[in-house]
Amino acid sequence: MNFRRIAAYFPAFAKGYIRNPLGLFMSLIFPVILILIFGAVFSNSGSSQVPLTVENLDHNSPASVAFLSALNSTGVVTVNVVSPDVGNLSTYLAHNDLSAGLVIPAGFNATLSACAAHLPSCGPVQLLVFTNPSSGSEAGIVEGAVQGVANGENLRIAGGTVVVAPVNLNVGNQLYRYIDYLVPGLIGFSVLVAPMFSMVNVSSTWKRDKLFRQLSLTPLTRGEWLTATFLWYVLLAFVSTLLLLGVGTAVFGAHVTLTLLALPFLVVGPILFVSIGLLAGSVSKTPETAGVIGNIITFPMMFLSGTFFPVSLFPSWLVPVAHALPLYYVIDGLNAAMVFGNASAAYLDLAVTTVLAVIFSLAAVRFFSWRED
Amino acid sequence: MQEAGAWPGGTMTNSIEVSKLVKTYGSLRAVDGLDCDVRTGEVFSFLGPNGAGKTTTVEILEGLRRKTSGEVRVLGFDPWTQLDQVRSRIGVTPQDFHFFPKLTPREALRLYANLFGVKPDVDELLARVELQDKANDYYDTLSGGQHQKMGVALALVNDPELLFLDEPTTGLDPRARRAIWEVIRHLKLEGRTVFLTTHYLEEAQQLSDRIAIINRGRIIATGSPVDIIARFGRPERLRVVGDPALADRIATLGLHVERVDGAVEVELRSKADALAILALVASSGLRWDRFSIQTDTLEDVFISMVGRLEDGSTPGAIPEEAGK
Ligand SMILES: Nc1ncnc2c1ncn2[C@@H]1O[C@H](COP(=O)(O)OP(=O)(O)O)[C@@H](O)[C@H]1O
Ligand SMILES: [Mg+2]
Numbered sequence: 001m002n003f004r005r006i007a008a009y010f011p012a013f014a015k016g017y018i019r020n021p022l023g024l025f026m027s028l029i030f031p032v033i034l035i036l037i038f039g040a041v042f043s044n045s046g047s048s049q050v051p052l053t054v055e056n057l058d059h060n061s062p063a064s065v066a067f068l069s070a071l072n073s074t075g076v077v078t079v080n081v082v083s084p085d086v087g088n089l090s091t092y093l094a095h096n097d098l099s100a101g102l103v104i105p106a107g108f109n110a111t112l113s114a115c116a117a118h119l120p121s122c123g124p125v126q127l128l129v130f131t132n133p134s135s136g137s138e139a140g141i142v143e144g145a146v147q148g149v150a151n152g153e154n155l156r157i158a159g160g161t162v163v164v165a166p167v168n169l170n171v172g173n174q175l176y177r178y179i180d181y182l183v184p185g186l187i188g189f190s191v192l193v194a195p196m197f198s199m200v201n202v203s204s205t206w207k208r209d210k211l212f213r214q215l216s217l218t219p220l221t222r223g224e225w226l227t228a229t230f231l232w233y234v235l236l237a238f239v240s241t242l243l244l245l246g247v248g249t250a251v252f253g254a255h256v257t258l259t260l261l262a263l264p265f266l267v268v269g270p271i272l273f274v275s276i277g278l279l280a281g282s283v284s285k286t287p288e289t290a291g292v293i294g295n296i297i298t299f300p301m302m303f304l305s306g307t308f309f310p311v312s313l314f315p316s317w318l319v320p321v322a323h324a325l326p327l328y329y330v331i332d333g334l335n336a337a338m339v340f341g342n343a344s345a346a347y348l349d350l351a352v353t354t355v356l357a358v359i360f361s362l363a364a365v366r367f368f369s370w371r372e373d
Numbered sequence: 374m375q376e377a378g379a380w381p382g383g384t385m386t387n388s389i390e391v392s393k394l395v396k397t398y399g400s401l402r403a404v405d406g407l408d409c410d411v412r413t414g415e416v417f418s419f420l421g422p423n424g425a426g427k428t429t430t431v432e433i434l435e436g437l438r439r440k441t442s443g444e445v446r447v448l449g450f451d452p453w454t455q456l457d458q459v460r461s462r463i464g465v466t467p468q469d470f471h472f473f474p475k476l477t478p479r480e481a482l483r484l485y486a487n488l489f490g491v492k493p494d495v496d497e498l499l500a501r502v503e504l505q506d507k508a509n510d511y512y513d514t515l516s517g518g519q520h521q522k523m524g525v526a527l528a529l530v531n532d533p534e535l536l537f538l539d540e541p542t543t544g545l546d547p548r549a550r551r552a553i554w555e556v557i558r559h560l561k562l563e564g565r566t567v568f569l570t571t572h573y574l575e576e577a578q579q580l581s582d583r584i585a586i587i588n589r590g591r592i593i594a595t596g597s598p599v600d601i602i603a604r605f606g607r608p609e610r611l612r613v614v615g616d617p618a619l620a621d622r623i624a625t626l627g628l629h630v631e632r633v634d635g636a637v638e639v640e641l642r643s644k645a646d647a648l649a650i651l652a653l654v655a656s657s658g659l660r661w662d663r664f665s666i667q668t669d670t671l672e673d674v675f676i677s678m679v680g681r682l683e684d685g686s687t688p689g690a691i692p693e694e695a696g697k
Contacts, residue, residue: 008487012476019475019511209471213437217465218488219457 001227005220010228017198017232027194027236031186032243038186038308039252042178050138052077052145053101055089061109067164068104070149077145090130097177100142101130112164115157122158127166143168183248183256184334185307190240191269192301192327195233196277200294203281203368216370226278226365233270241266261337261346268350268357269330275360276326282368301327306335329353387446388413388535388566389434394443396429396590403429405590407443411568416561418577419570421587422679427570428468430587431539434568435465448535461489464528468539468570470520474513478504478523481512485530493530501559502526503552518549525556535566542576554580574672584671588679598671605678606669611647613637613654615661622657623650638667 017023052071058064072079077100086092093101108125115122129146131139143166150164157163206212215225241258248254280297284290304318305311305327311319322328333349336342389411396404404426411417419427432438433445436452436459445451450458472481482495499505502522507515515523521541528536538557542550557580560567571577577584578598586594586601594601613619614636624630626649629640641647647666654661669677 004490005488008484012473012480012484015480016473016475210467210469211471211473213467214470214472216437217435217460217467218485219460219490220488 001221001223002219006224006228006231009220009225010231013228013232023194023198026197027190028240028243030193031190031240032247034189034308035182035186035244035247036251038182039179039248042182049076049078050100050141051098052079052142053089053093053098054079054081054104055084055086055092055101056081056104057084057106058104058108059106063109063112064104067108067149067153070152071102071145074145074148076141089128093130099132099138101128102142102146103128103130112153112157115161115163122163124162124165127164129166129168131168177254179248179252179254180256180339181306181310181335182308183244183254184262184338185310185331186244187237187241187266187334188269188305188327188331189302189307190244191237191266191330192273192298192305192307194236194240195270195273196294196298199229199274199277200281200290201287203278204284204287204290207281208287212370222365222368222370226274226361230271230274233274234267237266237270256338259337259341261343261350262334264350265330265333265337265353268353272326272330272353272357272360275357275364278364278368279360282364301325304328306331310335326353326356329356386412388448389417389568390444390446391430391434392444394430394433394445395441396426396433396438397441403590404433404441407587407590407592409585409592409595411566412583413566414561414564415582416557416567416569416580418581418584419568419587420572420574420577420584420675421570422572425587426590427587428539429590431537431568431570432467435463435537436460437467461531462534464531464533464536466521466524466528466536466538466541468543470524472512472520472523472527475511477507477509477511478515478519478526479508481523481527482530485527489531491531493532498526498529501529502556518545518552521545521549521553522556525553533565535568536560537568539570540572541569542571542573550576574675578671586675586678593678594674602669602671602674605674607640607673607677609641610638610667611641611650612663612665612667613639613650613661614663615654616659619654619657619659619661622653622659626650626653 054068056064056068068079068081071077082089082092089101089103093099104127105125111121111123111125114120127146127150129143131142146166150166153164154162241262245254245256245258248256276297277294280293281287281290284293300321304314304322305325306322307327311322311328311332314322329349329352333346333353336345336349387410389409391410392408394404394407395402407426407430409417419425419430421427429438433440434447434452436447436456439453445453447459448462452459476484478499479495482493482498486493486495496505496508499508502525504519504522504526507519512520512523525538525541528538541557542553545553554576557567557569561580561582567580569577569580581598583595583597584601585592594605596604612633613623617632617635617637620630620632620637623637623639626646628642628646628650631638631640639646639650651664
């Protein structure tokens with residue numbers, strides 16, 4: 001391995017890449033376009049109604065149903081009632097990435113009737129209101145709506161005495177929004193797409209045009225060539241990551257951080273997909289076959305690895321499919337490293353990705369040859 | 374300009390030695406027991422039709438293909454197993470030369486220079502192949518002739534003592550072809566050894582010190598163009614244009630007489646035969662218009678040895694083999 005030769009070859013490869021607008025578009029511009037589109041379509045905008053998840057422990061009593069319909073008619077929240085079987089609502093909200101919830105306690109109807117009849121069993125009932133501080137204005141909207149409806153009830157039933165008392169609680173800071181998943185997902189997308197689209201093409205058309213033969217006439221070795229190629233796609237992955245992070249946080253306020261633990265994925269990921277692309281191109285006889293094989297490999301991974309939607313939202317039968325795709329581990333690891341701060345999950349994903357990268361790069365070296373026999 | 378013998382291998386008498394070389398592709402024997410030597414400092418040409426095995430042989434010599442059997446030495450090394458010792462001392466312009474579409478000739482030469490770790494005069498190289506004006510144009514905007522010139526310039530970056538040029542002028546217009554011929558002549562003047570393959574007779578004849586005629590993976594004649602004609606050509610012939618009855622008259626001298634295109638051609642065993650024929654014609658009283666002496670050209674020899682492969686063959690070029 002001679003670094004002078006790697007340094008000599010690298011700029012030539014980079015120039016060839018940069019001067020081909022399609023390659024640069026696919027690897028850097030396209031993911032940014034995707035984040036703008038998906039981010040805009042799937043992020044909640046401030047003007048729409050806030051979904052409010054309600055657990056009604058009072059068995060759909062008339063008073064509780066009336067209270068919820070009053071809440072719904074405020075027009076600022078949309079009430080979604082869930083079955084009491086879900087258990088602890090706070091946990092349920094956290095698990096399902098919901099930002100606002102309300103618990104109506106058992107005995108709500110009985111207490112309100114008692115107050116209306118001025119019976120001694122009248123006493124304040126507590127409504128638990130869960131909101132997430134990180135979701136900003138949403139919390140205020142929900143708290144205001146519940147308080148407003150409660151005040152109306154208090155006036156109607158008890159002439160202003162507090163009977164219905166909302167208690168505001170935090171769901172916790174474990175709230176993730178779609179955009180938070182989208183950033184690592186699209187970083188994974190560009191880690192996949194940049195090498196796959198061009199390496200399949202490179203390895204097959206260069207073979208056809210005998211460009212590897214041309215390089216083999218110089219002292220550059222196959223290993224040096226491969227190293228320079230890896231370096232280029234690692235560089236692209238870093239640039240793409242910075243672009244997506246920038247757009248994600250600046251435009252959509254994503255809560256994603258580029259932690260140290262995310263970096264190895266940006267190195268091992270490109271190595272893995274350069275190898276797979278090279279392999280696909282090397283085993284195909286013509287560039288056309290190579291293109292088809294490349295697409296067969298790329299497209300399922302592009303959609304089913306958690307790029308656009310988290311795998312946790314997939315129907316259960318699709319989850320094992322996702323787990324069989326190499327890109328899943330890159331994206332899962334990036335999520336663990338950049339969003340959840342879950343180091344042990346990230347290490348596991350990194351281990352899987354590294355093993356795959358080693359296997360595929362050895363296979364690529366084995367099947368890809370400079371010279372003819 | 375480089376002096377002959379300035380390279381380490383320059384003192385050797387043979388730059389290339391090949392014996393009993395065989396290369397098979399499945400059941401096809403593309404190279405079938407080929408022997409040849411290339412002397413240091415000469416321009417040596419493989420002349421043969423398409424599919425004769427030229428490229429296969431050359432690529433084995435360049436270390437790009439593995440031989441099936443036989444012995445091959447290039448500058449004293451086995452090019453397949455000892456390519457590292459050979460690579461920096463040879464220059465190669467492959468058949469169907471292609472390069473990276475979005476690099477310019479100047480960038481390509483710089484790339485090669487950096488990979489070889491040498492510092493050639495890039496402008497001089499570009500000027501030598503007449504690419505100065507195209508130095509900064511992308512490869513994919515250049516013409517076929519310019520591609521080929523760039524291929525030759527790349528082969529020169531590492532100042533090689535031995536060059537392989539595989540059909541460097543195939544498909545080029547006459548002007549571009551002559552430009553490449555000039556480059557090759559210059560290489561010889563510099564003392565470099567050139568291994569050229571071509572299917573243009575004129576090219577082989579103009580440039581080569583020695584030619585090997587190759588057909589079906591075997592060499593069927595080797596030597597200087599003059600040698601080959603002397604050895605494999607027919608004897609000189611006297612051609613008489615005139616009364617057809619002359620043929621029978623001349624035959625009485627015991628010579629082999631043929632009618633060719635309305636003229637009479639007589640194979641000469643010696644110069645004296647010519648004088649005898651002329652005396653006979655003069656005394657015969659028959660009409661005669663013209664005399665001339667016919668000598669075989671390389672083309673005549675080639676056609677008689679390899680055969681006129683297909684119809685419509687143009688003088689100087691051997692027709693393309695169908696489907697190739
Ligand atoms: N890689 C290969 N695989 C199979 N057959 C080949 C291969 N390369 C050349 N041939 C065949 O070997 C013969 C010689 O080819 P080649 O050396 O290219 O001849 P030339 O250069 O004289 O035109 C041809 O019949 C050709 O089809
Ligand atoms: Mg050839």
